[in-house]
Amino acid sequence: MSETNVALPSMRVSYEAGALDETSLAGTWHEQLQRWFDEAVEAEVTEPNAMVLATADAEGVPSSRTVLCKGFDERGVVFFTNYTSAKSHDLTATRMAAATFPWLAMQRQVNVRGTVEKVPGDETAEYWAVRPRGSQLGAWASAQSKVVSGRPALQSALNGIERRFADNERVPVPPHWGGWRIRPEVVEFWQGRPDRMHDRLRFRRTDDLWTVERLAP
Template sequence: MADGDITLALPTMRVAYEQGALTEADLATTWHEQLQRWLDAARQAGVAEPNAMVLATANAEGMPSSRAVLAKGLDERGLVFFTNYTSAKSHDLMATRYASATFPWFAMHRQVSIRGTVEKVSAAETAEYWAKRPRGSQLGAWASPQSIVVNGRPALESALANVERRFADAETVPVPPHWGGWRIQPEVVEFWQGRQDRMHDRLRFQLTRDGWRVQRLGP
């Protein structure tokens, strides 16, 4: 197929959303219980990386950027992911203190979007998660100058080899001082269920002065 044919095909690419519905009566009492329900359903359905979410941030000048990260914590306080604190995303978060994230479960015709302020998780929470990471991932966190320009793949391999030698005799690898977790503290959480004829169900938990309020949005 020629490139022109691919471009012409885009307007005709369409999926019929007919896998379910979402009513107010379906919702859990809290946003985090509802999100946990859908995460569990995605995992049971065999969705690849069901905890993968697209994290969006903006820098101090308002320039947005997004990338996929893995959610590693969920409770009434918010949604947690871990990263290098010197990364581009962390610089954005330190500058604005806001983020949004979306779980795109395409196979289930569902998505969940979260928006709110952010905070660093405690050192104890970071250490607890760090201990559960494979040793290779721990070494990679020490070796990677995340978001920094590097002089080719060999430079990364060399950095990892140096870290492997550094901790060769260590039974446990310590948490790097530049690494840890961020928690998104939601102000808005929207649950989206695809429906036939694009009449989707959109139910939103909105944080107000009086607590959480559930609202239905037009599709």
Template sequence: MSLDRAERVAHQASLDVADLATSWHIQLSEWLSEATEAGLPEPNGMVLATVNTEGEPSTRSVLCKGIDSRGIVFFTNYTSAKSRDLRSSRRASVTFPWFALHRQVNVRGTVDAVSREETAAYWATRPRGSQLGAWASPQSAVMSGRRALEDAFEATRRRFADLEAVPVPPHWGGWLLRPERVEFWQGRPDRMHDRLAFVRNQDQSFKVQRLAP
């Protein structure tokens, strides 16, 4: 599906309770597949929002690397600013901004680090250059200049030159966002958009609510 066709389809789209999949993660997976088929750039890109210990909010784009009944998984440096925020607050929100489809999905909930086994399984799929970069970069730390970063990368490349497989850094891994609320937003004409949210109940089941646009 081309982006032009995606735009035409988006103008005709609607979203009602009867249209939803049986669970939030199946619905999200379906929308992600449609965004991918439409040729959107980085369809698994999402904006991650966190808050630090002073209550200051911060956002940045990360890549969703897993969706299942547990939640949403992404990977990063555990010493980064985002990880410090996540470790202190244990909460986060992400938004998938599929503008060309007139869609977005917002997920809010709690976070936990994934197992080292899950991290290792994903790490093995990463290009070697990305693996070396994860070792070389002290993410979010102040650097004296680009040269210092390039020197760190070159030193890391030499360090692991004789190894066929680069090991997982102890300071790198995945975070799992466990949803308490997942809102699906479908744009409609005249600003009469469709907003349907899966909201977690105390018994861990989800109910669906329609929200005013």
């Protein structure tokens, strides 16, 4: 057994960076998320909009990956991807997802769970317009989640797309690309506390009404 594995059981951090109580909680989940997101940006957390997206396929087999949140409001949390990707196949099959913002440096995390819907085309186009040209071309070139023969095949596909749009000032949105919105049914705010007595406050939706609950750590 390696020295690293021997040390794993003793690896722990005492979470003493902050607290979260009902009196300091914002009135809505999205206002609280905005508050913590702003604080993560101010603290210079690496990629504060990164979130771990969890999905399951039609047989219930789960998978997860990190994606970038590109917007949130009272309607939900938005990210963009290829609609032919593995994650999109999962979302199309189950219409459910969960995402976690892991702000480890602040001893915080936020978990969002709910149903999903595709983002309307005008919202996708608005975001697409601010993407770097290289990212736009990459979205056209990559058949996301498909098996490829090697890196040269990817580069060859990108070279072909670069030639295709060489004379275009603006690259159009691919028909196979767009946004997903997670419409939360549950949003949990987690703040690490000493002795593993963490603060867990959950917004839970029933019909159109939201309630706040404290969960045992």
